[in-house]
Amino acid sequence: MTIRTLARGSPDRFRLFSGSSCSGPQVAGHLHEIMTLLRYDHSEDGEITVELHDNRIAALLAWLWPGAGHFYQRRFAKGFLFMVCILGTFFVGLRIGSGRVVYASLESGDFRWQYFCQAAVGLPAMPALIQAAAVKNDGDPFWVLCERYPAKYRLGNELVEFSRIDNPAQEKVRGALKDGFMAPPAGPVLPENNDVLGMWHAETGNWFEIGTFYTVIAGLLNLLAIYDAFAGPVIFAKVQNRLDD
Amino acid sequence: MNLLPLIAQIQLIAEIQTVPRMYYILPLIVAVSFVYGATRHERLGPILGHSLRTAIWVTTFLGIILALIWLGGYWN
Numbered sequence: 001m002t003i004r005t006l007a008r009g010s011p012d013r014f015r016l017f018s019g020s021s022c023s024g025p026q027v028a029g030h031l032h033e034i035m036t037l038l039r040y041d042h043s044e045d046g047e048i049t050v051e052l053h054d055n056r057i058a059a060l061l062a063w064l065w066p067g068a069g070h071f072y073q074r075r076f077a078k079g080f081l082f083m084v085c086i087l088g089t090f091f092v093g094l095r096i097g098s099g100r101v102v103y104a105s106l107e108s109g110d111f112r113w114q115y116f117c118q119a120a121v122g123l124p125a126m127p128a129l130i131q132a133a134a135v136k137n138d139g140d141p142f143w144v145l146c147e148r149y150p151a152k153y154r155l156g157n158e159l160v161e162f163s164r165i166d167n168p169a170q171e172k173v174r175g176a177l178k179d180g181f182m183a184p185p186a187g188p189v190l191p192e193n194n195d196v197l198g199m200w201h202a203e204t205g206n207w208f209e210i211g212t213f214y215t216v217i218a219g220l221l222n223l224l225a226i227y228d229a230f231a232g233p234v235i236f237a238k239v240q241n242r243l244d245d
Numbered sequence: 246m247n248l249l250p251l252i253a254q255i256q257l258i259a260e261i262q263t264v265p266r267m268y269y270i271l272p273l274i275v276a277v278s279f280v281y282g283a284t285r286h287e288r289l290g291p292i293l294g295h296s297l298r299t300a301i302w303v304t305t306f307l308g309i310i311l312a313l314i315w316l317g318g319y320w321n
Binding site for chain 1: 266269272273275276277279280281283284285286287288289292
């Protein structure tokens with residue numbers, strides 16, 4: 001297999017990047033400009049030319065919308081493949097989890113680390129940040145899915161279950177907690193008490209976990225797609241490492 | 246209280262649960278294999294070949310884990 005990494009119209013840059021006469025910082029300084037046009041000859045792929053254009057913009061677009069970075073680079077087939085696979089996985093997971101499995105929360109009882117993976121899908125996961133800001137300081141979320149009576153409602157010594165209200169227009173309930181699409185669970189989340197997060201798990205069962213798993217996997221897959229938009233197929237990286245050595 | 250939306254949701258959950266949960270891994274294997282293959286090649290033919298190999302590898306790996314867990318059930 002042979003490989004060439006070229007800047008458009010400037011073949012000398014390849015010799016510079018190959019590391020024969022320049023230091024690491026110099027190489028890093030030229031890296032962006034050099035990695036705009038990649039060519040390689042592979043036993044399976046044949047001779048391939050990959051034009052990355054401005055790979056930083058491509059990476060940003062790939063993060064914002066899976067596949068968009070590749071569309072920008074005019075790599076339509078791969079862009080379509082990434083878009084279908086990643087967004088399909090993300091939205092199926094979101095549907096399985098009833099629109100509640102993607103939310104941003106840093107509360108002590110509900111540190112939602114999964115959102116850091118889900119956020120890699122880009123714009124489709126961003127409503128969670130809007131909702132997190134909206135419900136801060138006990139505010140109401142946008143896109144309300146249903147309402148519930150307040151948490152911690154005690155009748156004598158018994159803890160009364162939440163009551164689900166799917167049609168708030170007919171049921172005028174004061175002080176109800178609201179489930180929002182991609183919003184964190186309303187009210188405090190305490191392991192020893194009945195809370196909204198517990199209700200979500202009770203209502204959806206382990207579909208909540210499966211939906212979370214789908215959306216997390218979608219985010220992690222998009223990291224691979226972002227890398228591909230920035231640096232081309234992984235095969236380039238292997239050869240470039242050899243050149244650096 | 247209008248219970249129709251609640252009933253509709255319960256029916257939906259019941260419909261979902263008619264599909265064995267283990268089958269929900271299949272779309273994930275397909276998606277992961279395609280994306281993994283696409284990050285290694287540029288043309289569709291090699292991408293499909295690599296995806297197929299990845300899918301077989303992942304399925305085999307998960308099958309081994311499943312078999313170990315299944316056998317572990319007999320241990321106790």
